[in-house]
Amino acid sequence: MAAEGIKMESIVMRADASGDVDERIIEENDHLLSLFSTNAIAKTVNVESPLSLLGSLKTRRVAPVTLFRGDLEINPSMKIKVWVYKKVAEERLPTLKMYSDKAPPSDKFAKHEVKIDYDYKVTAETSEVLAPEERIKGFRYGPHVIPISPNEMETLKFKTEKGMKLLGFTDASNILRHYYMKDVNIVVPDPSKEKSVIAVSALAREMKQTNKVAIVRCVWRNGQGNVVVGVLTPIVSERDDTPDSFYFNVLPFAEDVREFPFPSFSRFPASLKPDEQQQAVSDNLVKMLDLAPSPKEEVLKPELTPNPVLQRFYEYLELKSKSTDAALPPMNEAFKRIMEQDPELSSSDKSIMDSFSGSFEVKENPKLRKASKRLLRDKPSGSDDEDNRMITYNANENSIDTVGDANPVQDFEAMISRRDGNDWTDKGISEMKKRIVKLVEDSTTDEGDKALECLLSLRKCCVLEQEPKQFNEFLNHLYELCQEKKLSHFLAHFTSKKITMIPKSEAADSDVADEEAADFTVKQEPKLET
Numbered sequence: 412m413a414a415e416g417i418k419m420e421s422i423v424m425r426a427d428a429s430g431d432v433d434e435r436i437i438e439e440n441d442h443l444l445s446l447f448s449t450n451a452i453a454k455t456v457n458v459e460s461p462l463s464l465l466g467s468l469k470t471r472r473v474a475p476v477t478l479f480r481g482d483l484e485i486n487p488s489m490k491i492k493v494w495v496y497k498k499v500a501e502e503r504l505p506t507l508k509m510y511s512d513k514a515p516p517s518d519k520f521a522k523h524e525v526k527i528d529y530d531y532k533v534t535a536e537t538s539e540v541l542a543p544e545e546r547i548k549g550f551r552y553g554p555h556v557i558p559i560s561p562n563e564m565e566t567l568k569f570k571t572e573k574g575m576k577l578l579g580f581t582d583a584s585n586i587l588r589h590y591y592m593k594d595v596n597i598v599v600p601d602p603s604k605e606k607s608v609i610a611v612s613a614l615a616r617e618m619k620q621t622n623k624v625a626i627v628r629c630v631w632r633n634g635q636g637n638v639v640v641g642v643l644t645p646i647v648s649e650r651d652d653t654p655d656s657f658y659f660n661v662l663p664f665a666e667d668v669r670e671f672p673f674p675s676f677s678r679f680p681a682s683l684k685p686d687e688q689q690q691a692v693s694d695n696l697v698k699m700l701d702l703a704p705s706p707k708e709e710v711l712k713p714e715l716t717p718n719p720v721l722q723r724f725y726e727y728l729e730l731k732s733k734s735t736d737a738a739l740p741p742m743n744e745a746f747k748r749i750m751e752q753d754p755e756l757s758s759s760d761k762s763i764m765d766s767f768s769g770s771f772e773v774k775e776n777p778k779l780r781k782a783s784k785r786l787l788r789d790k791p792s793g794s795d796d797e798d799n800r801m802i803t804y805n806a807n808e809n810s811i812d813t814v815g816d817a818n819p820v821q822d823f824e825a826m827i828s829r830r831d832g833n834d835w836t837d838k839g840i841s842e843m844k845k846r847i848v849k850l851v852e853d854s855t856t857d858e859g860d861k862a863l864e865c866l867l868s869l870r871k872c873c874v875l876e877q878e879p880k881q882f883n884e885f886l887n888h889l890y891e892l893c894q895e896k897k898l899s900h901f902l903a904h905f906t907s908k909k910i911t912m913i914p915k916s917e918a919a920d921s922d923v924a925d926e927e928a929a930d931f932t933v934k935q936e937p938k939l940e941t
Contacts, residue, residue: 478596479631483611484576491610492601493575495631498658499595504724568636578626578640586624586642592667596659598643608654615645615655625657640664672836674877680917692766699763700756710753719746814842819850819861820868827872836876843869844885851892851901859901863908870910879913879921886912 421444479495514521531541548564549556559567575598600611618624625643643657676684685693703709723746730737757764811825823846826839843865850862866889873882893902914928915921 612655879918
């Protein structure tokens with residue numbers, strides 16, 4: 412078969428057996444097909460559902476083409492010949508080009524292309540057109556546009572020789588899955604070089620045994636302007652006729668990583684966590700909708716699930732080729748099962764779905780203005796105030812980096828909402844503490860109200876950001892300050908609001924029990940001298 416260039420692909424449909432089935436015959440057939448797969452250019456695919464059968468019947472096959480052929484350089488004196496192929500690449504819709512019917516019908520060689528030309532002028536009023544050599548690229552830098560000539564652009568390009576260079580090894584746990592950036596490639600040894608096959612196999616097996624991955628620098632072509640850093644993950648083959656190899660994934664540089672700091676869910680107060688009953692119904696829902704039940708074939712296998720968008724496009728394209736007035740046909744039921752939840756799964760145990768729906772109260776989220784963001788609720792945890800209105804701030808205030816005197820609460824909320832750094836929460840809390848102390852020291856009736864408003868905002872932030880220790884220590888300091896300054900009027904107002912320390916029930920990192928937090932205002936009540 413190989414000598415004649417013959418390939419064979421066997422698709423075995425395993426439906427639910429009914430009646431008497433001779434297992435011996437099935438095993439004999441499987442053994443025969445496996446001999447073809449082992450000793451010839453043959454492939455066997457086993458499917459259990461019509462959907463998987465549809466995905467196994469591929470109408471378009473992409474021939475493997477090497478992305479790179481060259482050296483994997485371990486060090487200057489040791490190089491391994493490797494080939495790199497694309498393992499997984501997104502199949503996109505074909506590019507639709509503009510069509511022109513201006514060509515005469517008698518012209519059989521007309522391409523019907525639409526060409527677009529641009530004219531560049533100094534001003535819109537002038538008719539003088541700038542020639543290409545009179546134009547230059549400009550790059551915006553703040554309020555300015557910096558012109559850079561083609562020669563300067565060429566000089567700026569990073570030029571290096573093509574190749575893969577090993578930078579080092581690291582534990583596989585250090586490379587997180589969400590760091591993978593682009594299509595997956597597979598790195599195989601040059602099949603014509605026996606020593607390369609042995610070297611790659613030895614390297615891959617040692618990396619697999621020690622749970623290591625390799626970090627490499629790659630340039631796929633000579634003169635290529637960009638360089639990528641990627642990770643090689645070992646693949647140890649279980650077949651004698653398939654060599655060991657590596658998966659290659661591109662890793663991000665520092666500029667590519669987007670950090671979104673959020674508090675850990677495990678550190679949330681108990682009121683924001685599911686109870687045992689809610690957790691149980693959630694577990695049952697996940698088990699009910701399991702796409703890979705142990706005794707059956709996995710549903711929606713990636714390698715056997717066709718892209719419904721592509722299939723529908725080509726189906727309609729075929730109809731349009733036969734008739735320009737063809738209507739879009741209804742969606743095929745098989746493709747609906749790819750894009751929608753399998754009704755057999757959801758209807759298998761309706762009581763589980765009903766229990767899940769009844770265990771969680773769904774509330775409508777009020778719409779906010781486009782230029783505003785919701786940050787914190789105005790009601791502090793532990794307060795009797797029933798006013799639960801939303802606090803909003805203008806999105807343009809994200810540049811605020813200090814808590815001012817005019818609108819301290821709004822400034823504070825804008826600071827801690829910033830995501831252009833990891834230190835804005837600590838800085839905002841520190842700024843708010845200073846502002847509260849200043850307001851208390853300059854305490855009048857108006858300033859006292861403003862100080863309490865700031866304190867409430869600080870407490871809510873420390874609960875949400877899981878910083879109970881900072882607030883509790885500051886609250887103790889504030890009481891001591893009031894006692895020292897003999898600010899009895901502020902303490903009376905302060906106590907009436909029933910502001911407490913943050914207990915463990917609101918923040919897991921707190922070392923204050925609920926009883927201690929509730930008694931705090933009584934225990935710390937200052938004794939006024941007569």
